[in-house]
Amino acid sequence: MQASAQLKELLHSINRKSYPAYKSLRGAYQFDRYILSIDHVQGDPFASPSHISVKLLHRDTGFPAEYYKDSLTRITLGDFLNRQFEQQVNRYTFRAKGSGKSGLISVSHCGQEVLARTACEITEKGITARFFIGFPANGRTINSPELEKILFDFLPVCVHKAFFYRNLDPEALRKAICLAEDQAFIRQELKKRSLAAFVSDGAILPRESGISSRPMKNSVPFVSPESLRVSMELPHRGTITGMGIPCGITLIVGGGYHGKSTLLNALELGIYDHISGDGREYVITDPYAQKLRSEDGRFIKDVDISLFINDLPNKKDTLCFSTEDASGSTSQAAGIVESMEAGSKVFLLDEDTSATNFMVRDSFMQRVICREKEPITPFLERARDLYEKAGISTILVAGSSGAFFHIADTVIQMDNYHPVDITAVTKKLCQEYPLSDIEAPAFRLPESHRIMTRAKVAPSRHSRPGQPERLKTKVHGKDGFSLGKTEVDLRYVEQLIDSEQTASLALLLKYACEHLIDGKRTLPEIITYLDTQLKRQGLSFFSEGSYIPCGYAMPRIQEIYSCFNRYRRP
Template sequence: MQNSEVLRQQLHSIHRKSYPAYKGLKGAYRFENFILSIDHVQGDPFASPSHISIQISHRDSAFPSEYYKDVLTKTTLCDYLTRQFEQQVNRYTFRAKGSGKSGLISVSHCGQEILSRTACEITGRGITARFFIGFPANGRTINALELEKILFDYLPVCVQKAFFYSSTNKKELRNFMELALDQEYIRQELLRRKLTAFVADGSILPRESGISSRPMKNAIPFSAPESLRISMELPHKGTLTGMGIPQGITLIVGGGYHGKSTLLNALELGVYNHIPGDGREYVITDCTAVKLRSEDGRFIKDVDISLFINDLPNQKDTHCFSTQDASGSTSQAAGIVESMEAGSHLFLLDEDTSATNFMVRDAFMQQVIQREKEPITPFLERAGELYKKAGISTILVAGSSGAFFHIADTIIQMDNYVPRDITDSTKALCAKYPLPAFCAPAFTSPHSHRIMTKAPQDRLKTKVSKTDGFSLGRQEIDLRYTEQLIDPEQTATLSLLLKYAVENMINGKRTLSEIVEDLEKKLKKEGMSFLSGDRQISCGYALPRLQEIYACFNRYRRP
């Protein structure tokens, strides 16, 4: 490893040379209290910026060891450090001048949720931070003096203020870490108390706007109904009260604009830990929960949807159903079965984004269209069995059909963003409006034995479209309706996971579950580094949940 002064001399020697001379800087250099690595050099000042990383030993950074003792604390500390580093580099980005991306300094932008990212990683040796720098040039002529400013003046200040415990706001960091430990405690309590979710009193659920995930100012704080209020003694915060949603079937109802969808949205994002000040810090949902909806036109391959759809007029086998262009009902049926395969124990649904004919058939329709003429067994008739026989709970927002009141175990009415438990009063009404008896086919758990094949591909180049999806070669993977995919860096990771699987794991003999499970093991053992091949992994990737990995692979169009 070379000394930082060698780097300075190299910069002086290539000043005003042609841009490709920057390639000779690739390597590692020891600075006073960190190691700087130039991992990849951009081709010209208008190309994607250069990949840079720094390594700091635990001895030098001096963070307490309890702050990185396990996966939870490591992820939380890395998230905090990335946010601090971003604040620092934003003060210096583009201070160095030049053409194109010259002078850019950028790192991952973290949202309200805490994710495991390649931007910062903690190992037994220390902290590794990854980021991007636009190497300065005038036209395509190197301006090494401007890069010298970045590497020797700006960067050491940013590193010192972000990655050393002595420079940290210790109280703020401690609160950040303790919140994560309390959130994990609540997740364990959900399992112990047989709850699907918890929403703390005082939570702020509405967001600032449709394009902002920050909490809305002057919003009505959440207050649990007494019949559903529970209390927890958290390790750090102490006593916390709020609404516990039991396992089973829960219905969320209420007038338009009274907060039904706002509550459901908070619950679907409750699978992630949130940062202090978000308002939803103590909205905690079963970590396997999946938001489901209809997806007209989506690809389905070899899915057993016979639990919901059978006896199609064209004699198509619904025990191994495939289509290039699914209807609303078949897509929603497939989504449920695929989520069962992914190990989900909680389904989140909104009537507004569900296929009407998949959800319910009223008494009049059953009189007009006889059972033997209708291939769809509606979700209404399966929800209870999904819980009793498969252990899968449901939280459903309903606004038009009263049929779901009959099967619900818990009914929550949102009244001007205030929840009310109306289970008992509504059950009394149900007796006056009985449903016709269900005569659904016997419940049989779907059987998955789907062998993964791969589509013919030329060059497997990936291109990410925020959280909407990505292209792999000539194929587009549509993830627009995978609503718990919240960060473009998660989408980027999904693109690499699918690319890796297509190149190394899909051979026409292994099942989808076997492939995804092997990828999960590699992620746990190696992190995301194995996805970059021979190159160093760069900043710009965040870990998706297992459920989103399954969703991605299920939307990969293959023969």
Template sequence: MFTSSHLRQQLSSINRKSYPAYKTLKGTYDFGDYQLCIDHVQGDPFASPSHISIRISRKLAGFPDFCLASRETCIALQDYLLRKFEEQIASYSFKAKGSGKSGLISTTHCGQEILERTACQITAKELIVRFTVGFPANGRTINAFELEKIFFDFLPICIQKALYYKNLNKKSVEEVIFLAEDQMFVRKELEKRNLAAFVADGAILPRQSGVSQKPMKNSIPFTSPASLKTELFLPHRGKLTGMGIPKGITLIAGGGYHGKSTLLNALETGVYNHILGDGREYVITDSTALKLRSEDGRFIKDVDISLFINDLPNKKDTHCFSTLDASGSTSQAAGIVEGMEAGTKLLLLDEDTSATNFMVRDTFIQQVISRDKEPITPFLERARDLYSKAGISTILVAGSSGAFFHIADTVIQMDSYKALDITEKVKKLCAEYPLLPSPAPVFSMPNFRRTMTAPAIKRDAYKELKLKKQGKDSFSIGKENVDLRYIEQLVDSEQTAALGELLRYAREHLIDNKKTVSQVIELLEEKLKKEGLAGICSSSYTPCGLAMPRRQEIYSCFNRYRR
């Protein structure tokens, strides 16, 4: 470790030299109250910015024990500090001048969800904040005095204002921690009360637009139907009422544009905790919930879809089904079985984005096309067994087929964004419009013994395992592109980046012809539990820019990797 004075001397000595001389700055510098670590130096002023981290001992940071009492409160505090730090550095970005990215100071921009990220970590000993800085230059000639401004004038102010408890609003910190504990309490209550999800009275479900997840202004607050009203007594907030959605089969119905998909969207992101003021802070869904849709053209490898599809005309084995170009029905069947393998206990489906022939066969089509000529057992006939025999509930948005009403335990009608419980009314109508009897084949649990059979790593492993991140929807590893467009519960591009690192790590260290998909992912989860995302990074340092995905998204990623 060097002193901050040494860093000043180094900067002075390399001023006006060619840009590669910046590489000599790499190392750790003691600034008294904190350490500044230059982890990676960019190659030129137009390249990706340099990676910097700040380390402060927990004692000096001064956060009280109640802030770090559990993993959930620790993640909530990390999220809060990262937002405060980004707020501070934004006012200094590009105030140091130069070419290209000179003077850029940036870190992770957090969304409405609270995620565990590498950009801010609290360990047993220290608080670590990671960010990037564009080292200043004129052309490709070092302008060290501008970088000195960043390190010695701008950053100390940002660090003092954002990362020390004594300088933060104590009430705001307390609210963040108390909200995390209340949200954790509601999640535990779901299991105790046999609920799949909870939507608080007063929640703001609509979002500003398709490209903004912030709450819509002047929208109608959610109100629970009296029959589904659930009363909770939270540790800090106290009494909270809302709609408890029971486990089983729940139907969300209503006219177009009345709020059906908005409610489902709130439930699918309810697997994550949300920040204070989001409107969905108390929309809490079973943490294993999986949103599914049909994916025409998706890759499927060795999945047992016989629960839904059998006796194909081409005699293809559906107990070990593979295809490079799945149909809507086979992709949705595979998605459900893969979700079961991942431990999912709640399926979220929207009729609009599902394969019609997979979901239902109405009375007329059953008379036109006999059962022995149809290889698909529709979801309509499997949903009840999925719950009673596998413990998997379903929440389904239905807008066109009345057949689903016959299997529903609970029916919620959305009427101008107001929720109504119409279960009793529907059950009476179902008696007047009976379905043609169509018993499904015997239910049997799918076989999950799928092995991962990627080729052995060659000498040119760098090319074989090189990652290229492409936003939230995809990444490439080597020459293979992994398409995650339809994994709708990925909410941040940093989760996608982490999935790429996880797949790369598994490819390099875990995958062989003996381990199943589940065994590989279990080993990854053990690694993440012990070392966090830092343990699977390909670089010599932990970068800013990774966020923890759920187990469901890890499975979804691996299942779409063609090798």
């Protein structure tokens, strides 16, 4: 540990030297009630910016102990402080001048959802904030007076305004903590009341636009049908009412543009806590719910899809099915089985993004193409058994096929964004339009003993005999990443909401390939191990060296499974 004055002396000594001299700054320095650590220095002013962290003790910051008493409050406090820090930093970024990324001060950007991030971690002892700074230079010559401005003028103001309780809005922070505890309470109530999801009265479901997750202004507030309305007494807010979607098979129907997909989208993101003012704060879904869709061209490896697909003309084994290029129906069948393996008990589907031949076969088609000639057992014939024999509920948006009314326990019609319970009406109509009486093949839970393998990697000139090849990752936003020369496509994993989650998945897969995949461990064994380590160590599990980098957010175990299942391997 060095004093901040020593850092200032170092800055003076390297001014106008070649850019690599900045590396001499690495280390920790004591500032006024916080420690500044320069963890990694960029190679030149045009490279990725330098990694910086700030550590503060709770005794100095003054936050009430109840705001970091458990995992829930720590994540909420970390999210709140990160947002405050970003607001402060945005006032100073690029105010120091120079070439390339000189003067950049960058913090993780938080969306409408609350995520555990490496950008701001709370422990029993204190707060660690991580961010990036572009070290200033003219060309490739150090301009240390500009960095001195950042570290000694700009940054202390940002830290003191963002991380000290007395400088924050205490009421806004209290509301954030209370909201998180109320949301956690509703999740527990879902289990007790056998509900798959809850949507509060007054919720604003529509979003600002297709590229914005902010609530739409002047949109229609949600009002629950009386028959589905439930009431809860929350610890902080008090009584709240809204629509409880019971476990079982729920159908969401209605005309085009009336809000069906909007409701489903709110439910699929109800696995996350939302910030105050989002409009969906009290839209809460089973935390392990999985959104499913067809994915033409998807990679599938050793999945038992016999529950849905059997007796293929080419005699291919569907008890252990693999393909490099799945069809829509095959990919959706595999997605369901993989979600069951991941422990999901609620499936969310939209007819628009599902394979038609996988979802339903109408009576006319059944007469033209007899059962013996059709290898697909449609989802329509499996949904009831999935609930009654495997405890898996389904929430399905339907817009074209009426066959699903026959198996639905609850039918919700969206009428100009207003939900109407039409279950009783549709049950009467179903008697007038009966389904063809065709018996589906026997229901058998799929089995998985998949041994995890890794893609073959050509040894590089830096490889050492007996040591595994070190793999490089490159994240492509939220949509996927590359691991070595292998691309992992996550575009259709729709509950991934942040590129920092994708970055975490890349590191988890990299770790598994380098340390866990040995041709003996099964996929569930590997993912269970990773999930256990994440729960024990948090995001610090990603640390490969002496520091934990900024830019990572926690994914669910469902997304870890989804990522590993899409990793193309032999």
